[in-house]
Amino acid sequence: MNKQKKVKAVTLVSGGLDSLLSSVIVKNLGIEVHGILCSTGLSSENSDKICQIGTSCGLNLEILDVSKGYVDLILHPEFGYGTAINPCIDCHIHFLRAAKNLMEKRGYDFVVTGEVLGQRPMSQHLQALHIVENESGLSGRLLRPLSAKLLPPTVAECEGLIDRNKLFDIQGRSRKRQIEMAKELDIYKHLQPAGGCFLTDKNYGRKFRDFLEHSNHNICKKDLLLLKIGRHFRLSESIKLIVGRNESENTSLTKYKRGNTMLAAVDCPGPVGILSGIDLTQNIELAASIILRYADTEETESTDVELLIDSKSSIITTKPISNDKLEDLRI
Ligand code: SF4
Known part of the structure; x- marks a missing residue:
């Protein structure tokens, strides 16, 4: 048949x-x-x-x-x-x-x-x-x-x-x-x-365009994935801070600590931040104040933030940034 x-x-x-x-x-x-x-x-x-x-x-x-x-x-x-x-x-x-x-x-x-x-x-x-x-x-x-x-x-x-x-x-x-x-x-x-x-998310699009502008149009898969995580702040032409929005994003961000500076408030609950770029020193305190803005601390209180650079730890003490200043930095 x-x-x-x-x-x-x-x-x-x-x-x-x-x-x-x-x-x-x-x-x-x-x-x-x-x-x-x-x-x-x-x-x-x-x-x-x-x-x-x-x-x-x-x-x-x-x-x-x-x-x-x-x-x-x-x-x-x-x-x-x-x-x-x-x-x-x-x-x-x-x-x-x-x-x-x-x-x-x-x-x-x-x-x-x-x-x-x-x-x-x-x-x-x-x-x-x-x-x-x-x-x-x-x-x-x-x-x-x-x-x-x-x-x-x-x-x-x-x-x-x-x-x-x-x-x-x-x-x-x-x-x-x-x-x-x-x-x-x-x-x-x-x-x-x-x-x-x-890719249809306008917030993602904004972060993507900011990245391209500040990276000489060099972007790789890792960068694209990182743009999906956290709140993004542009501190200077060459420096950017990403702050986790929840536990799962904090965990994800810690995977990107190599080669970057990782920040987190000491002795109070708060997010993880990843600071990346060239010549970070001038913006460390600013980055720490943003981390404290999302931590469980008083606005007027000085609080310690731990900085971790390639497993070298140091402490900076500062106060949370004001809302107005924060919004100016948000991407
Ligand atoms: S870019 Fe995103 S929405 Fe557009 S076709 Fe591809 S997967 Fe679908």
Whole structure:
């Protein structure tokens, strides 16, 4: 008996409603679906959670390392940034190139994404969808099930690998139809609010731009990760202080103490600070006064702050900085 070849697709999953829904829709149409979660190395915190959600929705997800070239992509996006420093079009192209490689290597028939026409102002208008498809090298092989009927038929639809009539014509920012569909497919209960991409955060964008300005546009992965942690203060052209906002950030900051100065109040609860830059001496007292602003001490009271430079400890005594002065330094 001539066995019919199983149709296989690789689906790009982000953990959000649209990508999970698209994957389940395609799977329910009899396609063998292989889900991938792209890991840039900059936001891996959620990967395990997303894989668990995928499993609950009946999808096996593989984490695909796409970190190579990603920092450079953030620094020099060909298609520019969104409202913060989110290079969404370049980012989609980067992820889809990785999906295309996997498709070709493993013999999948096409790639699926949860993109919805007109949902995101930067990356999901019609022209952006075409750019992403062409630049990723996936022309005709990229299926967006939620908006498929509003887009030219893909090779998979033309060849009858998937029934275009069973796909959708969703467009715009509302998620109403997707939520109804997810409820009907019994996957809605598994979804959890996504943390969002840090590159779309305007505060992060501000810290990123400040860093570039003061570092001769030299930035590496470690710097990008550090920009996600704590309150940031610019004390001078070359000196910056980061102050932890909670226990977990204090712990993270201590990992960056090598080569920097670490500060913490003595004898009273308070945050950890990391002071970095050139010729720190003139700003040590200022940094200590900021640390005390967030410590459990009186505004008028002089308090000791410990400085740790490469395991050499010293003490400086000062008072907390005033709110007005603090705000002038905040990045
Ligand atoms: S929101 Fe973030 S992860 Fe998503 S495409 Fe934009 S830059 Fe990439």
